[in-house]
Amino acid sequence: MAKISINLKEGKLNKQEDLIIGIDLGTTNSLVAYVKDGDSEAYAIKDKNGTNTLVPSIIHFNEEGKILVGEAAKKQLEYAPARTIYSVKRLMGKSFNDLSKITDLLAYRIIDEDDDSLVKIEIDGKYHSPISLSAEILKYLKLRIEDNLQQEVQKAVITVPAYFNDAQRQATRDAGKLAGLDVLRIVNEPTAAALAYGIGLAQEDERTVVVYDLGGGTFDISILDIKQGIFEVIATNGDTFLGGDDFDRTIIDYWIEKYALDIHEISTNKTKAQSLRLAAEKAKKTLSSQSHFEIKLDGINLELTIETYNSLIKSIVDKTIACCGQAMKDAGLTPKDIDEVIMVGGSTRVPLVRQEVKRYFDKELNLSLNPDEVVALGAAVQASVLAGKQKGVLLLDITPLSLGIETVGGLMDVIISRNSKIPTSLARQYTTSIDGQKNLKISVYQGERDLVQYNRKLGEFILSNIPPMPAGIPKIEVQFLLDADGILVVKAKELRSGKEQEIVIQSQYGISEEEMGKMLLDSIKNAQSDMTIKALLEARNEANNIIVNTERFLKQNNHWLGTENIEQISQFLQALKDVTQKDDKDAINQAITEINDFTAPLAHQAMDKAMAESLGGKGIDEID
Ligand code: ADP
Ligand code: MG
Helix, strand or coil: CCCCEEECCCCEEECCCCCEEEEECCCCEEEEEEECCCCCCEEECCCCCCCCCCEECCEEECCCCCEEECHHHHCCCCCCHHHEECCHHHHCCCEHHHHCCCHHHCCCCECCCCCCCECCEEECCEEECHHHHHHHHHHHHHHHHHHHHCCCCCEEEEEECCCCCHHHHHHHHHHHHHCCCEEEEEEEHHHHHHHHCCCCCCCCCEEEEEEEEECCCCEEEEEEEEECCEEEEEEEEEECCCCHHHHHHHHHHHHHHHCCCCHHHHHHCHHHHHHHHHHHHHHHHHCCCCCEEEEEECCEEEEEEHHHHHHHHHHHHHHHHHHHHHHHHHHCCCHHHCCEEEEECHHHHCHHHHHHHHHHHCCCCECCCCCCCHHHHHHHHHHHHHCCCCCCCCCCCECCCCEEEEECCCEEEEEECCCCECCEEEEEEECCCCCCCCCEEEEEEECCCCEHHHCEEEEEEEECCCCCCCCCCCCEEEEEEECCCCEEEEEEEECCCCCEEEEEEECCCCCCHHHHHHHHHHHHHCHHHHHHHHHHHHHHHHHHHHHHHHHHHHHHHHHHHCHHHHHHHHHHHHHHHHHHCCCCHHHHHHHHHHHHHHHHHHHHHHHHHHHHHHHHHHHHHHHC
């Protein structure tokens, strides 16, 4: 296995082992942890005052363009909601279409492109990606641990939910790179939780483990099958909109009713609403260890007993138990098959939650670690395993550099990311960019840079005889199969016609550890500028797609659009074409938003017309 360490300060390779940190990049809170040299226990890093390990996953852009992260950003939530970004994890690797259900719930502006490109968030005419926003949180955590330990760190293990797909994992990796981190592994949160409890560290450990994770706004249940150091997720379930925030809300609603609080005042006065929300959260936390809570707010004594509280949240807790039942059913297991139940997430401090989970699984719970730290602690354990510091733990073989293909504009599209376990096989779908395109060149590259020109070319081949179809219609699946010896087979297949082609490449030969290390180092050093160019190229690609589609739309619909619409669209088109020639991604995005805003309602009309025509033609006697 290749092990490379880099000294970023001096810009050279380290031969001695250096520290690898563990990061939990959460929806509500994030934190960083590490395992001390010569120790087997993991520690989460606290703030400067030595009080909090948790960093609220919130980013604020102030009017001078300064960026605040964590507690300082959280304070701005009520004053400057449009400039304060929370829940960014929900946006990772997602398009606007994926998110249409949740955008109303967010106080900041997500650009509506009504398509499948990745989302952007606009603040003051600047467009931010979820990746660059997450990178701000990661940078903050990196600084925190560097300050605390007085040492530079570059290597990290970052956790993600077990259900994260390839795009979401890749986005998390990119965020790490942008924050100046070499992300050695992306680890599933439930796997990290098990590792934090030392489960699965010994080769002979064979367990079936349930991880119950109730955070601020999400609930995840995962069932893991652990065998010979391999953690397999056999079932997941949950609710992406269920968590501690719901407990707070039921308390607020109860108080409003019981004390006949002025709803109008609460809904219009942000400060009042905020202090009520804080009081409710305080009540919730108090009732995790006491049986009664009382607070004076604006001269009114608000009270809550544990009995009332339990009755308020019972239905929420029941929902989580129903999810557990579903996951167990999917895994084909019953509670007696489960060896361990691990409690994760701040909301599992709630006594009723513990009681009901314990009752359902009929088992003592793993509660000894802080539930909101356990994922980060486990990431740190995984990190120390990677550093070779945990005796007796075997590492699986991994691929040292990412493998991918070139896409439009010279961008590297990673198919197998670096540090993936091998053997492995992954596939991704692509399409053509020109009408009637018959051939597609597949160029295979190895490396970490966003632009293929800086990576290493492994080979190329041409998928020919694609039947002529309009751009975007062919479905071309590119599959990478990497065997345990590092031999890569690349296959391309046009799924509609079945045309197929493949090549065999020996990916790791002819490249030394030194070279590999240099490639990694370059990728981190250039992450910022690569990302900027990548964003520009992506904006241009998107603009070009829109230009082609809009021109086609104009041609097909000019009989009913009317001269005014046609003129207006042509103007927007020209503006988009002009700006696409320039190097300003924000301006391109702006032009895209403008043309989309104008054409979206027309496209809907066109669809309705097409529908009406097809029904009008032959629908009637078929229904009879
Ligand atoms: P996430 O995984 O979503 O980032 P966390 O695991 O940090 O979130 O959980 C945050 C939630 O835990 C918040 O809703 C917070 O109010 C809740 N929480 C924290 N401490 C307690 C406590 N003592 N009792 C009840 N709820 C708590
Ligand atoms: Mg969490």
